[in-house]
Amino acid sequence: MEAATRSRTGRLKVFLGMAAGVGKTYRMLQEGQAEAESGRDVVIGYLEPHGRAETTAQARGLEVVPRQRVEHRGAFLEEMDLRGILSRAPELCLIDELAHTNAPGLLHAKRYEDVAAVLAAGIDVFSTVNVQHLESLNDTVAELTTTRVRETVPDEVLGEADELVLIDLTPEALIERLRAGKVYPRERIESALNNFFRIEHLSALREVALRQVAEEVEARRVVGPLPARRSGDGERIALSAAPAAIGERLLALVTPAPVSQRVVRRAWRSAQRLGADLDLLWVQPAGRELKPEQAEQLDALRRLAVVLGAHLLVEPGDDLVAVVRRVAHDRRTTYVLIGEPRPRNALRRLLRPSLPSRLLDALPGIDVRIVADRTRRAAAVDEQQEWSGEA
Numbered sequence: 001m002e003a004a005t006r007s008r009t010g011r012l013k014v015f016l017g018m019a020a021g022v023g024k025t026y027r028m029l030q031e032g033q034a035e036a037e038s039g040r041d042v043v044i045g046y047l048e049p050h051g052r053a054e055t056t057a058q059a060r061g062l063e064v065v066p067r068q069r070v071e072h073r074g075a076f077l078e079e080m081d082l083r084g085i086l087s088r089a090p091e092l093c094l095i096d097e098l099a100h101t102n103a104p105g106l107l108h109a110k111r112y113e114d115v116a117a118v119l120a121a122g123i124d125v126f127s128t129v130n131v132q133h134l135e136s137l138n139d140t141v142a143e144l145t146t147t148r149v150r151e152t153v154p155d156e157v158l159g160e161a162d163e164l165v166l167i168d169l170t171p172e173a174l175i176e177r178l179r180a181g182k183v184y185p186r187e188r189i190e191s192a193l194n195n196f197f198r199i200e201h202l203s204a205l206r207e208v209a210l211r212q213v214a215e216e217v218e219a220r221r222v223v224g225p226l227p228a229r230r231s232g233d234g235e236r237i238a239l240s241a242a243p244a245a246i247g248e249r250l251l252a253l254v255t256p257a258p259v260s261q262r263v264v265r266r267a268w269r270s271a272q273r274l275g276a277d278l279d280l281l282w283v284q285p286a287g288r289e290l291k292p293e294q295a296e297q298l299d300a301l302r303r304l305a306v307v308l309g310a311h312l313l314v315e316p317g318d319d320l321v322a323v324v325r326r327v328a329h330d331r332r333t334t335y336v337l338i339g340e341p342r343p344r345n346a347l348r349r350l351l352r353p354s355l356p357s358r359l360l361d362a363l364p365g366i367d368v369r370i371v372a373d374r375t376r377r378a379a380a381v382d383e384q385q386e387w388s389g390e391a
Helices: 026-036 053-058 083-088 111-120 135-145 153-157 171-179 186-193 197-222 258-276 292-308 320-331 346-351 355-362 373-390
Strands: 012-017 043-045 068-072 075-079 091-093 124-130 162-164 249-253 277-284 311-316 335-339 369-373
Touching: 012 197, 026 043, 026 053, 026 091, 026 124, 043 083, 068 083, 068 135, 091 258, 111 124, 111 335, 135 292, 153 197, 153 369, 162 197, 171 186, 171 197, 171 277, 186 277, 197 277, 249 320, 258 277, 258 335, 258 369, 277 292, 292 311, 311 320, 320 355, 335 355, 355 369
Parallel strands: 012 124, 012 162, 043 091, 091 124, 249 277, 249 335, 277 311, 335 369
Antiparallel strands: 068 075
């Protein structure tokens, strides 16, 4: 079928895993082969087998759209050829590694944006991603594994997928695959086992992946599948099968500092569970100019707000609580979230109530929640063990 004759938007199926090597790409290819055998026109838009023989074998017989070579800093990189896929116009396109960052100079900065263009052309897409690449989980994954993932995907990409398939594997089985050389080359195995692929890290990531899928299923049960239907011009229309009885709205207090990104991500996940909108508020001291590093952090917060679909508000004022009270009233806020207050000495605690206490007094009927820094929990346990002589 020619792309010009298609009136629908393509359907997206995402294969989600806890880590590299669980079998996402293999399963994607397996289902792609089944679709081809049933008579559908299937092509591989981009495949990254990472040298795994089983994965490469599973791709045999499927047409591959040639990659595009891009020069960057004197080197040639091979990227997915979006225009080539659109010109070929298959019924189904297999596109690996949804979170990939494209080389500079391509039409889109991220592969998930390329996928959106393919879907808009009426082409169905199968794709893959690991749970640690979800933007809202960036801090959680860093806390669990001590590894900061740099390539992320907006959570809404997963939320808008027509199908989500969890590729589950026990940590023990994945480590066996790693030791057998089925995940990384031999020279990388020992390093992987001593870092990201430790049993406790994989167990934590597996729990996160299972929870993520459970939350997606629950959200679709309450709100209805997204999209419920599509208009004739391909516009995505979300239909609520059961509107929320109470409209919740969250307000997260931020500052132009790196710690606020953790607060924002945690607030966003809370908003998702409640089916609520999320506002971010920075109360800028009146007349005070931003330092260069603060301006940089404020820009980072703006970008994060755009990715997560939150609303960043910057309000001038010297009375933080008064501004929060006014904004909460105007935005009909039901929850206020703040980061952990700085430690205060006994004299300051006596002379002036803490920020949470002042917010509780100023915001009757509104829940106030403190977003804890979970990295301090492990440090506190270590300190307690050392004090008790257990470490």
